[in-house]
Amino acid sequence: MNRKLEHARFQKLITELAEDGRTLRMKRYIQHSNKSTYDHCMDVARHSFFFAKRLHLRVDEVALVRGAFLHDYYLYDWHDHGDHLHGYHHPDIAVANACRDFQLSEKEAGIIRSHMWPLTLTKVPTSKEAAVVCFVDKVCSLRETLNRK
Ligand SMILES: [Fe+2]
Numbered sequence: 001m002n003r004k005l006e007h008a009r010f011q012k013l014i015t016e017l018a019e020d021g022r023t024l025r026m027k028r029y030i031q032h033s034n035k036s037t038y039d040h041c042m043d044v045a046r047h048s049f050f051f052a053k054r055l056h057l058r059v060d061e062v063a064l065v066r067g068a069f070l071h072d073y074y075l076y077d078w079h080d081h082g083d084h085l086h087g088y089h090h091p092d093i094a095v096a097n098a099c100r101d102f103q104l105s106e107k108e109a110g111i112i113r114s115h116m117w118p119l120t121l122t123k124v125p126t127s128k129e130a131a132v133v134c135f136v137d138k139v140c141s142l143r144e145t146l147n148r149k
């Protein structure tokens, strides 16, 4: 698949969720620096998809992109929340919200649940897709914290 086709494929996979009024609420909350949770989730979805492509990983593209885009679907500003254990708790909150609002496969739920591993010790990524999102989220978060684009 050439780059142009890959970009078209990514757009096709992300559009419905990305334009949904419920996921658009993530634009209200700041993730790191000046980046919204929505933009962070979009970055993680995009980089996860292209990372898997570059490594020629045979992944479930639908689950990868949906799980990546919803991985931080916890719907509050964690800076205001006063929860010092936000890092531990938010994957479960995101899974619960995502299952409430969308039809999630077990693999998609697993991607969200395990994305903070190894912080959440027992929630180990159990699929290739979950491992990719777990890794890419850390890279994106670090870049945002260092305030690079
Ligand atoms: Fe997260």
Ligand SMILES: [Fe+2]
Pocket (backbone or CB within 6 Å): 040, 044, 071, 072, 137, 141
């Ligand atoms: Fe994240």
